[in-house]
Amino acid sequence: MAKFLFVVPPFFGHINPTLSIGASLIEKGHSVAWTGLIPLEKEYIPMKGIYFYPEELLAPHKKEIEYILSLQGNGSNLSGLETLKLALEQTYIPFAKIMMAGVFSVIEKFNPDVIINDCITFAGSLAAYKKGIPCATTTTSPPEAMGDPKIAPKVTEWCHNLIIKLQNDLGIYGKEELINSKELNMVFTSYEFAGYKIPPNNLTFIGPVFGRPSPVTFDWEKFETYKNPKIYVSLGTVVEDIRQDFFKRIVNIFGEKPVTVIASAEPSLLKEWPNNFVVQKKLPQIELLQKVDVVISHGGFNTINESLINELPILVIPIAYDQFYNASLIEKSGCGIRLRYKRMKDSEIENAIYELLNNPVYKKAAKYIKRTFINAGGNHKAVKLLENLVNSNKNL
Numbered sequence: 001m002a003k004f005l006f007v008v009p010p011f012f013g014h015i016n017p018t019l020s021i022g023a024s025l026i027e028k029g030h031s032v033a034w035t036g037l038i039p040l041e042k043e044y045i046p047m048k049g050i051y052f053y054p055e056e057l058l059a060p061h062k063k064e065i066e067y068i069l070s071l072q073g074n075g076s077n078l079s080g081l082e083t084l085k086l087a088l089e090q091t092y093i094p095f096a097k098i099m100m101a102g103v104f105s106v107i108e109k110f111n112p113d114v115i116i117n118d119c120i121t122f123a124g125s126l127a128a129y130k131k132g133i134p135c136a137t138t139t140t141s142p143p144e145a146m147g148d149p150k151i152a153p154k155v156t157e158w159c160h161n162l163i164i165k166l167q168n169d170l171g172i173y174g175k176e177e178l179i180n181s182k183e184l185n186m187v188f189t190s191y192e193f194a195g196y197k198i199p200p201n202n203l204t205f206i207g208p209v210f211g212r213p214s215p216v217t218f219d220w221e222k223f224e225t226y227k228n229p230k231i232y233v234s235l236g237t238v239v240e241d242i243r244q245d246f247f248k249r250i251v252n253i254f255g256e257k258p259v260t261v262i263a264s265a266e267p268s269l270l271k272e273w274p275n276n277f278v279v280q281k282k283l284p285q286i287e288l289l290q291k292v293d294v295v296i297s298h299g300g301f302n303t304i305n306e307s308l309i310n311e312l313p314i315l316v317i318p319i320a321y322d323q324f325y326n327a328s329l330i331e332k333s334g335c336g337i338r339l340r341y342k343r344m345k346d347s348e349i350e351n352a353i354y355e356l357l358n359n360p361v362y363k364k365a366a367k368y369i370k371r372t373f374i375n376a377g378g379n380h381k382a383v384k385l386l387e388n389l390v391n392s393n394k395n396l
Contacts, residue, residue, distance in 0.1 A: 002390045003031045005112035006138075007103055007124025009095065010038040010069060013236060013300050014118045014140055017188050019212035021116075021138070022046050024379040025386065035106045036121075037065055037099060043215035052109065054102030061098045068094060073241050081155070083321055088159060092120050093166050096179075099123035100170060107131055113390050122163075122179040126170055129178050134393040136184040136386060139203070140301045141322045142194040184389050186382055188305060190372035193333055204385060207376030208305035216284045223278065223291070226260040229357055230292040232307075234264040234285065235319070236300040242319060242341070244269055250296070251277070253350050262288060294356045296349075299323030299330070308335060308369045313362035315352045317341050334365035 004025055006018045015036070022032040023046035033050040034040070037058065040051045058065070068091055103123045107115075112133060117124025119139040128135035163177050172178060186206045191199035199205055233250055235243055247265050254261050255274035262278045264285070273279050286306055289295070295307045299318040304326055307314050314336035318327040330336040337352045356362050377384075 001029045001031065002113040002387070003110060004033070004386060005106065005110055005115050005124075006032070006034045007099070007115060007117045007121050007127070008034055008036045009092075009118055009121045010036060010065070011072075013302050014120065014138075015040070015044075016212055016302055017140065017209050018116065018118065018138060019044065019046060020209040020379060021382045021386075022049055023211045023213070024209075024383050028383055028387075031110075033106070033110050033112070035103060037095060041215075044213055046213055050110070052102075052106040054105050057102040057105060058098065064094065065098065084155070084159075087120075087321065088162055092122060093162060096122035096126065096166060097169065100127060103127040104131075107133070113393075114386060116386070117180070119180055119185075122166065125179050125181060126167065126172060128181075129172065130170075134183065134389055135181040136186065136389055137181040139180075139185055139187045141326055142187055142189065142203070184385055186385065188301065190369070190376045192372040193308075193329060193369050195329065195332060205376050206381045206385070207373040207378045208309055209379045209382060210286065210306075210309075211379060214284050214286060216282045218280070218284050218288075223262075226278075228258050228260050228276070229294070230260045230262060231294050231296060231353060232262045232264075232285075232288060232292040232312075233296040234283075234300070234303050235298045236303070246317075246341075249346055249349070253346050254353075259353075262292065294353060296353070299326040301326055304330065305373070308366050309373055311363055311366045311370055313337075313356040313366055315339065315349070315356060317344065317349075333369055334362065335369055336362055336366075 006022060008015045008018055018034065025032050026046055026048050033052055035052040039053050045051050071086060071090060100123050104127055107127060114134045114136060115124050115128040116136045116138060119137055125135050125137065160177065163179055164175060167178060185203050187203050188208055189205060190207050191205040194205065231254065235246060247263060247269055250261065251270065251274060256276060260276050260278065264283050265279055266281045267279045289306050289310045289312060292312065295312050296315045297303045299316045300323065304314065314330050316327040316330045316336055317339050318324045319341055327338045331338045337356060339348055339352060
């Protein structure tokens with residue numbers, strides 16, 4: 001049996017898929033650990049898994065980490081280039097520098113056979129390179145979410161120079177980018193949904209993964225009494241600056257209408273919620289998506305995957321970051337309708353929802369994408385690929 005170490009960022013959209021893969025690895029008898037920049041509650045870690053939080057090494061950076069996290073909620077006000085600057089220069093690279101010492105300390109304690117870094121958590125791949133440990137990468141959205149390098153070569157050069165400078169600062173020299181694995185990069189979607197006719201050689205599309213712990217209480221008995229069409233609404237965990245305005249609009253549109261709205265939101269966000277709204281900060285999303293009829297999403301990839309695997313049409317309203325690219329995939333695949341947040345009218349939201357509820361073409365498209373997800377392999381494929389990575393490196 002092997003030891004696997006996941007190096008993750010402080011964003012649940014990126015952490016959650018690793019918890020699912022980790023649970024599957026543990027079921028096969030492997031030892032699995034995680035490490036990151038923030039503490040993670042024990043109930044989120046799969047049974048027999050370990051979460052290392054190198055508190056002493058991160059303590060001197062506490063204020064910097066908090067400041068960087070506070071920047072993430074302002075994404076809706078930024079242009080495309082400003083968003084890229086926030087992501088790469090102001091978030092991913094500083095986090096990599098902050099994390100390196102802690103990752104090295106966890107490597108010494110856990111002695112992993114393979115390090116698995118999230119695609120924006122460069123410290124995992126760079127630490128693996130420096131220690132000579134095999135590395136895999138997990139990618140939540142296809143790389144094109146960051147833009148086509150052929151369209152903006154100067155931007156691509158700027159990104160490359162920043163990454164090479166980071167590597168130089170960490171004692172890694174040369175012009176090759178090493179922030180992600182060259183051996184195995186697993187993408188949590190199907191190549192068909194990502195828009196490829198033939199998958200590129202540097203990416204392995206494994207589809208969505210499931211099975212992470214879900215330690216969330218929910219009144220299922222009351223939920224089963226709701227007989228109207230059910231709309232699930234989620235804005236994810238990052239974007240904060242427009243959250244209140246967004247849910248006010250949802251309330252104005254659907255309040256007291258013959259639908260039930262399940263909103264992933266802090267109940268104190270609004271003074272009063274209509275009687276046909278179920279509002280809870282943390283919801284058992286995977287389980288709920290098996291029982292609703294349509295989804296309103298900002299375009300986070302976990303929500304997209306978990307909706308489509310349940311053949312649910314999606315009204316996608318991207319706010320920031322890779323959400324615009326993700327929204328384009330929904331639109332191109334025919335699985336939903338895309339609206340622009342800053343331009344949309346309340347009537348457009350309402351009309352879109354009833355179109356998605358009543359026109360079977362969207363559900364039919366979602367059913368096709370579901371088949372491509374299943375064919376991609378999911379958890380079983382991820383485990384097999386990681387076990388093969390261990391075995392191939394043992395034979396060297």
